[in-house]
Amino acid sequence: MPRGYGGTAILWKKELDTLITPLTIGNERIQGIEISGEPNLIILSVYLPCKGTSDHIDEFQDCIALLNEIVCTYKLTHQIIIGGDLNEDIINGPSSQRKASFTEFMEDHSLETKFTGSTFIHSNGHDTTAIDYFLYQNSYKHSVLEIKKLDIGANVSDHYPIKMVLQHRRYLIQQKSLNDFLKPKINWDRIDKEKYENNINSKLSNKNSEIKSVEDITNAFTQLNEIIKQSTQALIPTRKIGRKRPKLQVMNEEIKVALKNKKIAFFLNGKLMVDRKRLIIYI
Secondary structure, X not given: OOOOOOOOOOOOXXXXXXXXXXXXXXEOOEEEEEEOOEOOEEEEEEEOOOOOOOOHHHHHHXXXXXXXXXXXXXXXXXXXXXXXXXXOXXXXXXXXXXXXXXXXXXXXXXXXXXXXXXXXXXXXXXXXXXXXXXXXXXXXXXXXXXXXXXXXXXXXXXXXXXXXXXXOEOOXXXXXXXXXXXXXXXXXXXXXXXXXXXXXXXXXHOOOOOOOOHHHHHHHHHHHHHHHXXXXXXXXXXXXXXXXXXXXXXXXXXXXXHHHHHHHHHHHHOHHHHOOOEEEEEO
């Protein structure tokens, strides 16, 4: 099988599934997701055409046209983040038709970026140019906390990863308690079945069993269910609630200090995971 190349992808933690909606916009070079929150986010991952083909300018401008359409659709209701390999040095690169097209796109939508240094590594091992960027709207620049290039020793790509940190409030979805789904199991061995049967027969004898229409059938089923429910609840043994036993007093100053240190260590090690107000994105 030949080595795969090109294309885009967006990955996220499974715990964010309820907040994220994959979008059908874009093409094989532009993929997007929507993240619910305050504000709602559109994140686009892009991989623009390189200069190695005769029609690269047309392909590049087609992608810009599609990005323009997407931004026009969402810019009034969403914060938009565009990140990826632009295959064009849009800051320090020489003047070109491609660069002019992308610069015009940024100006039309008040998009900004931050230069993080050279991001592409030539096959000779030297950094050559900056073609990887994050773009964001000027109106949301206050929420951009950080954009920086990461120098990771284990990186085997010919691009440096770029990290972006956003100030973003996520909606908390209240999880239902397990008790909301679990119903107490009835121990029929402890139920007086004869009394249960007599109770149901007594209630049924007081009901009108004449059926003349579909509505009468529906009402009869509803009444029957209610009779069974009431008869069952009347005979379920009440659960005895005992007194709580006093807790064993084993806490001392040494244990308190150890617990405090453990909580501090957990917070420091898991700080990025427990912070619900920041969103960290990598390209």
